[in-house]
Amino acid sequence: MKFFIDNWFLFVTAIASGGLLLWPMLSRGSVGGKLSVSEAVRLINREKATLIDVSEPADFASAHPVGARNVPLSVLEKSTDLPKNKSLPIVVVCPSGARATRGVAILRKLGYEKAQVLGGGLAAWREANLPIEKAA
The missing domain is CATH 1.20.5 (Single alpha-helices involved in coiled-coils or other helix-helix interfaces)
Structure with missing residues (x-):
């Protein structure tokens, strides 16, 4: 002692x-944890994660990560554009990350337990020099 x-x-x-x-x-x-861009890319490439952009259509048209699906936050609960397989990871992105956090809460309520926020949003994606596209 x-x-x-x-x-x-x-x-x-x-x-x-x-x-x-x-x-x-x-x-x-x-729940509050956010993915780094490198973790998000790893999930997309290795675990077939779906990239969901919860921006409004005008924001999505101006710039979004290549391959992202636009499912605005306002229609997220009723959307048919979400993956059918709820066990696959989902990376949720928006310009700043604020809407994405609310989007993850909604997705988890719908049964998507592997939904995660991309920390830093679209700005972090751009900073990592990952491809961005604009809608026509």
Whole structure:
């Protein structure tokens, strides 16, 4: 017991460093966790994730990631453009990420448990030099 009392700072340091090591893993799995662009690309390429843009049609027409489906947030709950297989991952994007967060909440309520937000939205996609297209 004397050892623990004399070296309490070592135990506090060990617990704090262990918590800091575990924090990224725990926060990534939470509802508020956001995907990095590289994680989103990995999901799209390896796990056949669907990229859903929840922007309004005018915003979608001005710029969106190549291959994204436009399902505006206002019609997300009733849309028939969502994937039939609810076990596949879905990456939700919008210009800033605010609408995408609400979109993920709606999709999870509909049973799409692997729906995740692209952190940074379309701006992060552009910053990573990934392809953007504009509707005609």
